[in-house]
Amino acid sequence: MISQSSGSDGNLEGIEAIRAARIEWRLGQILTAATKLLSQQGFQKMLITDLAKEAGVSVGTIYQYVNTKEDILLLVVNDIIESYRREVPAAMEDVEDPVERLAAGFRAYCMVVDAHRTAALLAYQETKSISKEGRERLMQLEVETNSYFSGCIEDGMKSGKFATVEPAAVSATLTMLAHMWALKHWYLNSLFDVTSYVDSQLSFIVRSLVVGEHQTNYAHLLAGA
Amino acid sequence: MISQSSGSDGNLEGIEAIRAARIEWRLGQILTAATKLLSQQGFQKMLITDLAKEAGVSVGTIYQYVNTKEDILLLVVNDIIESYRREVPAAMEDVEDPVERLAAGFRAYCMVVDAHRTAALLAYQETKSISKEGRERLMQLEVETNSYFSGCIEDGMKSGKFATVEPAAVSATLTMLAHMWALKHWYLNSLFDVTSYVDSQLSFIVRSLVVGEHQTNYAHLLAGA
Amino acid sequence: MISQSSGSDGNLEGIEAIRAARIEWRLGQILTAATKLLSQQGFQKMLITDLAKEAGVSVGTIYQYVNTKEDILLLVVNDIIESYRREVPAAMEDVEDPVERLAAGFRAYCMVVDAHRTAALLAYQETKSISKEGRERLMQLEVETNSYFSGCIEDGMKSGKFATVEPAAVSATLTMLAHMWALKHWYLNSLFDVTSYVDSQLSFIVRSLVVGEHQTNYAHLLAGA
């Protein structure tokens, strides 16, 4: 019998599981409420009292699952970071062609930004509210994502499909253009939805990166203009 | 004698001039000190007390030239806005060719960002500290700058030198890439100085925008890879 | 068979006995843990949470045996009070000679202080944390102990062995000198152990109280200098 648990061991396991589930549930409540208030008011103006009200719990309960107000910010930012790490590599794996792979990665990155627009903005707006450690973690993560993109670009250059560029610079630019969907949403909003935004930027990127003779193979990526 | 002023009128004029000069001088002191502290600590952590010390004036004096703490932020942000309005059109005027004009505008924009990196960052970080009016003014100004760029792009498309693109989207992208020098300076810093950053991005942009057959005319802009 | 209990009555009695025993046991756990934490951190800094951990019970259990945090303080202070009432009269009873009786009482008092140094200190330090009623009870008890001493002193004066003094003042002084072992333990510690402290103070007291001609009879009490 697999995973049989008997006696007190089983009880302990059960209790631990319940506890873990509750923690996750509570953190979820806090995350949801915080995301809403942060997008409306920013970190400084978000009062713990209001957060508690919004989350439907007491102030004390929040502090049972979180040590400082800053932790709440990190909770939100962590959420988007985890999504990047999960979605972007997943979208790129199994795609052979470097152009297609880069496009898939960029598209996935943009979709995550779109799904967490508030958090993506916060990463820019609340830098000064995040501790040095948190800040450095964020920067490191961005460098990590950059490396997925720059890997593609190097491959593309080797295969002769890409123009000669500085991979680090271009990958940083791609990341920037993905964040742009959150940063300039107030403006882009009236021009695009996410999908058409991605198409538009991919067409811009592909025209720049892919050398003329190969561009015909990526007509589907160039259509978004 | 032209513009002779005599009697009380003359005195009043002189007094007004002195007053205006003093105001400018004080605001300059405040601006300089604020820029320094803001880049170090952000808006929330910059105390008026510290600002007064840094500027070498008393707290009371600051409030003689400024109504609220937010005004100080606007002072700094205004400074970069004025520079944009002054430098970017000046750099573009008298340049006939749309590609060259766009390049000149982009370069000028980036140089202003570089000269006011702190302020450029603040415009993103302290959005939530700026009143609705201030925020709307900033957005409007950005749209205005976008229009310089989109004008070029439309010209370029008419002349057949540019690929068919959505001018509003591309001009927003160019603005974003200029701001990127401030936003990602922590990363770009190790790869570029301003000039090489501009060259690199211009080469990226020109490759994307200018249709293949015309690119040979802009070899000097494509060198920055 | 004596005290046989049968039927439901007997069960009830038994249940009551069990209940009483459990209460005593739990209060004992709490008392021990509280004494430890109070001596380390004082009343304010002792958290109920920590107390529960130290006692090896849950917070809820503590509140099943105690109504407020203050009650825990009273529990500790009561403990020393009960000891005074038990030990001091017991030590004095059956001692005929007033000098010897006073000495025995003082010695017993000091031994209780030594055995409950934490509690003796708390009675001074946490006055403000104890309710009016508790405070008044403490004061009344001290007056009661004083009376044991002042009784001796009056006897001693009648018998001509003691100098003429104000019994209330001297007995209060004796009490103070017993408490001193707890209050100044940080200093006395390096000079004495309890026994030698008692000897030393008794010699001081006897020299003062017993008139010259009788002092020779109490050489054993005067040796502790």
Add this chain to the structure above:
Amino acid sequence: MISQSSGSDGNLEGIEAIRAARIEWRLGQILTAATKLLSQQGFQKMLITDLAKEAGVSVGTIYQYVNTKEDILLLVVNDIIESYRREVPAAMEDVEDPVERLAAGFRAYCMVVDAHRTAALLAYQETKSISKEGRERLMQLEVETNSYFSGCIEDGMKSGKFATVEPAAVSATLTMLAHMWALKHWYLNSLFDVTSYVDSQLSFIVRSLVVGEHQTNYAHLLAGA
């Protein structure tokens, strides 16, 4: 011309003097109000808000002259410490005879305790509210005072007027008896005023310390029984 001050130097001196005077005045306000509230409610229950109201200033003003709530406690305790250091040695100097000198010192010590009864109590009650440094400073000061007394006692023993005792122990006892006036005021109050309390204790002390044959010379000290 004495103390002529001219030019800017003179102004600066004046400004500094005004500033120093204001600081002293404000600290005095705070000290007075704090002494009152502390004696009524203890440290924990004394709210800064109430203190401000009592002192007739704003909360902010208090924090302009004090860094933490604890500092306010130290302010009060320091006040009595300074008095000890000023009054006790002053009273003892120029008194040749060791018995008289000890008596003068003890009397002075008691008078200071009486003048600062609240503070004297606080030193016992709020130990746990005082930082380690503050606590150590207090203990060191008490040791210092003890040394004045023990010096006398050693002199007295050398001159043959005093019985053979442990000076450290006896001086600690004297200090304790002085503090007793504050600690047991609730009881002694009905028996004595300060002067008669001092007389009473001095008679107790002198009877114990001064050897029989010399006691006749100190009849004025033995009267207080």
Add this chain to the structure above:
DNA sequence: CATGAATGAGTATTCATTCAT
């Protein structure tokens, strides 16, 4: 005009106590 002392509203965090399980 310049000064800087005074103001006091505003807020993160703690912890005794409760009560559903």
Add this chain to the structure above:
DNA sequence: AATGAATGAATACTCATTCAT
């Protein structure tokens, strides 16, 4: 009876702004 998660009142300290000198 025992548990411990949830509660929310309570409070020290900060700092933008004012205004008498």
